[in-house]
Amino acid sequence: MKNKILLPKLFFTKDVLTGQNITKSSRKLKDLKGIFKDQEAFDTMDKETLVYDVSSHLPVKEDTPGGLYFGVTYIHPGKIGNEYFMTKGHFHAQIDRAEYYWGIQGEGILILMDEDRNVWGEKMLPGSLHYIPGRIAHRVANVSNQILSFGACWPSDAGHNYKEIAENGFAKRLLEINGIPNLI
């Protein structure tokens, strides 16, 4: 294998990640209990509804210092009541670890929260690039009528602290009010 010119083993074309060692995962409504506000609307929906998929390239073991991971997330369009389909959201377990997100297709809002629970958002569009510093919780909501896809690159020792968000949520919710997304 060494001393040769090899073909690439991985491809990242538009918003599709293919090749060696791509891991796929998906989150259905049944995996997202308790994150949406409107429990009544949630209860009426099919729990097998797909909310988002992730394709990831994870070339080293989780927690490896100095390594990187690369992924694409696809959030389906939809709402629970007036709250947009969104990712679970997390701080990093190693809280100082940063992450890049970049919008590829569709339109969304990157929802950010610092450790003092201040919340703000950044519009995610095809071609937008977002630096998420360490110590900032992050989740993404799809506010369009099509799949929202975005790329991500993050350190292999970042980890995910989903617990904090599962227990205390974000301090604001992204709700559709008069057809417009608002952080309330």
Next chain:
Amino acid sequence: MKNKILLPKLFFTKDVLTGQNITKSSRKLKDLKGIFKDQEAFDTMDKETLVYDVSSHLPVKEDTPGGLYFGVTYIHPGKIGNEYFMTKGHFHAQIDRAEYYWGIQGEGILILMDEDRNVWGEKMLPGSLHYIPGRIAHRVANVSNQILSFGACWPSDAGHNYKEIAENGFAKRLLEINGIPNLI
């Protein structure tokens, strides 16, 4: 600023990085003395010839643990004798730090070398994704007749050890032989 939905501050469209805090740098032939084999051919060329440009988003200070950087490199087409225009190449100063490269436009070869000086290459094409593990020196050569552009994401505490490559080079060179790139 907090509690609001902001417009994105950065854009990464096709192979162009624009917005807040984008740093640009360029390497001309005069900055690349000694890296090409054919000194005679080098001497005849205009030292102001642009070999490559880099646009980078460097949101935190170099050496910040946990931070990330994002960049796009544009290597112009050209040769010194039969050796393709290429980047200087480096190990990371924190040698275990990884990096992702992904081809956007043009065609190149990512040249990789481990600490035992084994050298190999990976073709870089529009849509190819390359994981460069820690402890692997890396440089890119443009083997096409157009600008080769590629994206990169790397840790802010990776640093660059250019010295090792400046002093000892890579153990092989990428030369055009009968119109085809060969690692010799």
